[in-house]
Amino acid sequence: MLTRRHFLAATGGALALPVSRVWSASTLDLGGARIDTLSDGFLTLPGNFILGGMPETELQEIVSRYGLATDQLTPPCNVTLWRDGTNTVLFDVGSGPDFQPTAGKLAEAMEALDLSVDDVTHVVFTHGHPDHLWGLLDEFDEPIFANAEFAMGGAEFDYWTDPDTVNTIGEARASFAVGASRRLSVIGDSLRRLTDGEEVLPGLVARLTPGHTPGHMSFDMTAGSVPVTVVGDAIGNHHVGFERPGWASGSDQDKDLAASTRTALLDRLAADQVVLIGYHLPDGGIGRAERSGEGYRFLSGV
Structure with missing residues (x-):
């Protein structure tokens, strides 16, 4: 049965699955397990951070169709929460x-679900960028999710904790390396x-999907x-x-x-x-990919 309710934010789409709207989160009932995507807010990025170097004429046709500006993009940040009755798992921890200032709102989303940081049994990181990792520690540099077990791809952990990364990642991302190394050293x-x-x-199976980060x-x-x-x-947008x-995307x-x-x-x-x-897809980020023309389109919501 399809159910849906709206609270503070509305959404739309065409995914034939039981999805409901909670605060600024979406919920998917898997039968025996539940997924919530919790809003950590949104980012404010210069358009060329993602779109720079793309074929201009074709790009303009696409972004116009989506009603996007090319000078600035404001992608949402969706932290996934998975509960199976035994485990309470967060995928990333927000900014x-x-x-x-527009991000770092995960605590508010958790509060709306009456979920405490102490309830989280596992934190699994997709990668070490700031909007996924920097919500790890409190103001005393202690892990916020004190009861959780932490996991990350081994190659990803090695990259961000390598002292040479800050010198090779490029000036624009040097702060990413410093921030990741400091946080990961606490839980390493x-x-x-x-x-x-x-x-x-x-x-729950880990799949290496490199390129955005190593x-x-x-x-x-x-x-x-x-x-x-x-x-x-x-898939970043x-x-x-x-x-x-x-x-090629400048964000990778x-x-x-x-x-x-x-x-x-x-x-x-x-295909499957x-x-x-x-993490940065609209309406809570839950949907499907459907073939369309030369590529695909994202079908979000119900």
Whole structure:
């Protein structure tokens, strides 16, 4: 049965699954498990951070169709919460207070669901960028999710904790490296390093999806009534990322590898009708990929 309710924010779309709206979050009932995407707010980015270098004429046609400006983009930030009756798992932890003033709102979203940080049993990171990692510590540099077990791709952890990364990542992202290293050093001794294909928990499998960052991971949920993949930033937006997945994007650290990863991932998600959850996709980020013309389109909501 399809159910839906609206509170503070409305959404739309065409996904034939039981999705409801809670505060600024979306909920998906998998039968025995529940997924909520919790809003951490949104980012304010210069348009060329994502769109720079793309074919201008074709790009303009796409962004105009989506009603986007090219000088500034404001992507949402969706933190995924998975509860199976035993485990309460967060995928990423948002920005915290130190990245952008429009983000770092995860605590408010959790409060709206009557969820305490002490309830979280596991935190699984897709990658180490600020909007995914910097909400890890409190003002005393202690982990906010004190009862949780932490996990991240091993290659991703190694990259951000390598002292040379700050010198090789480029000036624009040097602060990313400093911030990631500081935070990961706090939990490094206990953090689980994941490999491609490793089962994180029963019904939750890590998948290496590199390019956006060197060790970026997505996560397949296989135990519910429908297959679901948390894609993180492997698909970073609902417009050019879907319509032209092979285009290089300025938001990716290895642009060519990210485009190859994105194309292969969308091929699989569309062919297998997998529900996807994207960190920067609209309406809570829950939807499907459907083939359309030369690429795909994102179908969000119900």
